[in-house]
Amino acid sequence: MLGDIPLIADDRVLVDFRTGDDAGVYRWDGGPALVQTVDFFTPIVDDPYAYGQIAAANALSDVYAMGGVPRTALAIAALPKDGPGADVYKQIFQGGFDKLREAGVALLGGHTVSDQEIKFGYAVTGAIDEARVLTNAAARVGDRLILTKPLGTGILATAGKFQRASETQLAGAIASMVRLNRDAARAAAALPRGAVSACTDVTGFGLVGHGSSMAAASRVTLVFDASALPILDGALDLAMGNLPGGGRTNEEHFGAGVMVAPGVAEPLRRVAFDPQTSGGLLLAVSPDAEPALLEGLRAAGIEAARVGVVEAQQPTVRVRLA
Numbered sequence: 001m002l003g004d005i006p007l008i009a010d011d012r013v014l015v016d017f018r019t020g021d022d023a024g025v026y027r028w029d030g031g032p033a034l035v036q037t038v039d040f041f042t043p044i045v046d047d048p049y050a051y052g053q054i055a056a057a058n059a060l061s062d063v064y065a066m067g068g069v070p071r072t073a074l075a076i077a078a079l080p081k082d083g084p085g086a087d088v089y090k091q092i093f094q095g096g097f098d099k100l101r102e103a104g105v106a107l108l109g110g111h112t113v114s115d116q117e118i119k120f121g122y123a124v125t126g127a128i129d130e131a132r133v134l135t136n137a138a139a140r141v142g143d144r145l146i147l148t149k150p151l152g153t154g155i156l157a158t159a160g161k162f163q164r165a166s167e168t169q170l171a172g173a174i175a176s177m178v179r180l181n182r183d184a185a186r187a188a189a190a191l192p193r194g195a196v197s198a199c200t201d202v203t204g205f206g207l208v209g210h211g212s213s214m215a216a217a218s219r220v221t222l223v224f225d226a227s228a229l230p231i232l233d234g235a236l237d238l239a240m241g242n243l244p245g246g247g248r249t250n251e252e253h254f255g256a257g258v259m260v261a262p263g264v265a266e267p268l269r270r271v272a273f274d275p276q277t278s279g280g281l282l283l284a285v286s287p288d289a290e291p292a293l294l295e296g297l298r299a300a301g302i303e304a305a306r307v308g309v310v311e312a313q314q315p316t317v318r319v320r321l322a
Contacts, residue, residue, distance in 0.1 A: 014130055015066070020213050021135050022062035022201055025128060032127040035068035040076045040121020044157050044277050045174060048088045052095025052120065053178040058203065058278035059122040060103055064185035065201040065281055066135070068128035073100055075110025078119035092120055103180055132193055136210075137217035139198035139284040145222060145308040146293060148184040149176050149280025151207055151271050152235025159234075159242040169234035176232060177278040184281045184304070187296035195289035202279035205250055207307075208272045208319050210282060212254045215318035218284075223320045224272065224308040226264045231271055239267035239274075246275030257318035264321055272321055284310055 007018075014033060015025040023037035039059040043051045056073075063070040075096065079089055100107050105124070156173040159165035165173075181201060188196045198218060200210050207229070211222045250273045260269055285293050290306065297304040314320075 014133060015135060019135055019137050019217055021137070022065045023068070025066065025130070025133055027130060033130040033133070035063050035066050035126045035128040036124070037062035038076070038121070038123040040119050041277070042117055042119055045160070045170070048091035049095040050174050050178065052092040053099045054174070054278050055120045056096040056099035056122060057178055057180050059124050060105065061181045061201040061203070061278060063124055063126040064181040065199050066128060067132050067185065067189065067199070068126035070103055070105045070124050070126040072106050072108050073122040073124045074108055076121050076123060077110065077112040078115035078117065079112055080116055080118065081114050083118065096120065096122065099178065099180070103182060132189070134196060134199040135217070136198050136200040136214040139214055139218035139220050139222070139310045140286070141220060141310055141312050142287060143197055143284040143310040144287055144290045144306050145224070145310065146283045146285055146290070146304050147202070147207070147230060147280050147307045148181065148283070148297060148302050148304045149179070149202070150230035150232045151274060151276065151279070152232035153177055153277050153279065154244040154246060154275040155235045155239050155242050155271065156232060157277070158244045159238045162242070164242060165234055165238060169232070172233050181281050183300035184297060184302055187293060187300055187302070188281070188283055190296055191285070191289050191293060195293070196283050196285050198284040200282050202276050202282050204246055204275045204277070205254070206247070206273045206275050207282070208258055208321065209250045209254045212257055212318040214282070214284070219313050221311045221314045221317050221320060222308055223311050223322055226261070226268050226272065226321050228305055228307050229268070229271065230303065230305045235271055235274070236267050239270040243270060244275055247273050250275060257316065259317050259320045261320070261322045269321065
């Protein structure tokens with residue numbers, strides 16, 4: 001889509017859209033570099049306050065995934081003229097504001113437009129040490145793959161629309177989505193420089209899709225252990241009858257580069273392709289630094305899991321699900 005847009009020759013641009021990373025990074029004279037991103041989407045849950053929280057956590061996640069610290073945000077909203085009313089909109093904005101405040105981010109303002117469907121999110125600017133920028137393009141053969149949140153939000157949200165998921169299952173998904181990736185990013189930043197080689201947050205492309213992007217950019221193959229994937233309660237049982245539209249799109253787009261072992265059950269395969277909202281960080285870390293990272297994550301209350309390894313590039317295979 002962006003192939004015809006001419007590139008701007010500016011040596012202050014450290015990361016832009018060409019790498020397919022989560023955010024852009026720009027060198028700023030006299031201080032840390034800037035990391036910038038934008039994200040917004042339609043409601044994924046019925047609770048407007050929770051929706052606002054999720055939208056904020058999701059937008060901030062792109063900055064955390066790059067190794068940055070978010071500082072400011074601008075709200076982006078599309079609101080129907082004949083929509084649910086001012087009280088609902090107020091709850092959405094309040095949820096987002098409270099999550100920004102939890103993250104220590106200043107809300108500077110924003111912009112709204114009229115649309116037929118509600119959309120909400122943020123443009124976020126952060127600070128980043130240009131010597132410690134994390135991208136998805138530097139994973140090394142032998143690295144361990146660590147995932148910091150369980151999978152299955154897309155399946156559970158779809159099931160919830162049709163009253164097929166229990167309140168407990170939906171509450172678990174919401175609790176995961178509203179949790180900031182801040183503490184996971186801090187645990188990674190506490191390691192020596194170079195210990196973490198690559199990072200991305202797992203969102204709409206799902207684990208397999210974002211893994212495919214990391215593999216392509218790094219010229220490696222990611223091998224995920226299907227039995228090690230952390231999964232939200234209920235997602236596996238609901239996977240067969242509640243496939244989100246984004247899951248089908250992910251399979252169509254990334255499927256050709258994915259090799260699935262015969263022993264991987266179909267529900268588990270679908271979870272691997274499931275589009276996530278405000279998912280966890282996928283980190284590629286050196287073997288010797290893995291114990292310290294897992295210890296730091298657990299100390300922060302994060303039930304992270306090693307989900308795979310990085311192997312040498314295999315022809316036509318970007319991801320293996322074994």
